[in-house]
Amino acid sequence: GENVEQHPSTLSVQEGDSAVIKCTYSDSASNYFPWYKQELGKRPQLIIDIRSNVGEKKDQRIAVTLNKTAKHFSLHITETQPEDSAVYFCAASEGNYGQNFVFGPGTRLSVLP
Amino acid sequence: KAGVTQTPRYLIKTRGQQVTLSCSPISGHRSVSWYQQTPGQGLQFLFEYFSETQRNKGNFPGRFSGRQFSNSRSEMNVSTLELGDSALYLCASSITGGGGNSPLHFGNGTRLTVT
Numbered sequence: 001g002e003n004v005e006q007h008p009s010t011l012s013v014q015e016g017d018s019a020v021i022k023c024t025y026s027d028s029a030s031n032y033f034p035w036y037k038q039e040l041g042k043r044p045q046l047i048i049d050i051r052s053n054v055g056e057k058k059d060q061r062i063a064v065t066l067n068k069t070a071k072h073f074s075l076h077i078t079e080t081q082p083e084d085s086a087v088y089f090c091a092a093s094e095g096n097y098g099q100n101f102v103f104g105p106g107t108r109l110s111v112l113p
Numbered sequence: 114k115a116g117v118t119q120t121p122r123y124l125i126k127t128r129g130q131q132v133t134l135s136c137s138p139i140s141g142h143r144s145v146s147w148y149q150q151t152p153g154q155g156l157q158f159l160f161e162y163f164s165e166t167q168r169n170k171g172n173f174p175g176r177f178s179g180r181q182f183s184n185s186r187s188e189m190n191v192s193t194l195e196l197g198d199s200a201l202y203l204c205a206s207s208i209t210g211g212g213g214n215s216p217l218h219f220g221n222g223t224r225l226t227v228t
Contacts, residue, residue, distance in 0.1 A: 044156070089155070097169060099146050100169040
């Protein structure tokens with residue numbers, strides 16, 4: 001089955017700096033890769049996603065890149081702000097048999113003022 | 114549009130008991146998935162229901178079961194509770210049709226504590 005690894009497990013950056021979180025997946029059939037942000041005590045919320053027919057997607061300060069050959073995808077946050085502090089989860093899914101997402105273990109991002 | 118609603122928010126149960134958690138998806142969403150979240154194991158997939166049928170199942174013992182009703186609402190049941198079942202149980206709905214790969218919309222979860 002699918003296995004998703006995520007690095008780093010914790011990340012501290014200064015406000016205004018960039019943050020990069022990387023995930024690798026094992027199943028070459030996976031074709032959908034969402035990223036979720038979970039603030040303390042709150043629900044995970046989708047922040048950006050990418051499908052396998054696209055190499056990069058950007059939404060304001062957030063971007064995701066996908067390398068299908070190497071089976072990894074990364075989240076890039078630029079100009080970080082204190083409200084970006086949260087746990088970020090990547091996930092992978094092949095979708096042929098419904099909704100079956102495998103999540104990475106999460107990255108705790110701290111943005112220091 | 115109302116979000117995914119889970120009840121109750123908190124539950125305290127004793128080992129050996131059983132528990133039922135409820136989830137109401139976003140209106141129009143026919144897929145409901147359940148996840149277990151723990152500090153050590155992250156988000157683990159339990160199962161997915163679509164049109165009242167279990168479409169996918171994760172690697173959890175048979176003590177974990179679920180069902181979906183004709184209005185897409187879903188329930189999850191855990192029987193013979195163990196201490197290790199203490200976790201946040203998250204329900205997520207999505208608008209997916211016959212296939213998959215639609216964004217998950219999570220509820221706030223039910224925090225289950227087993228003593």
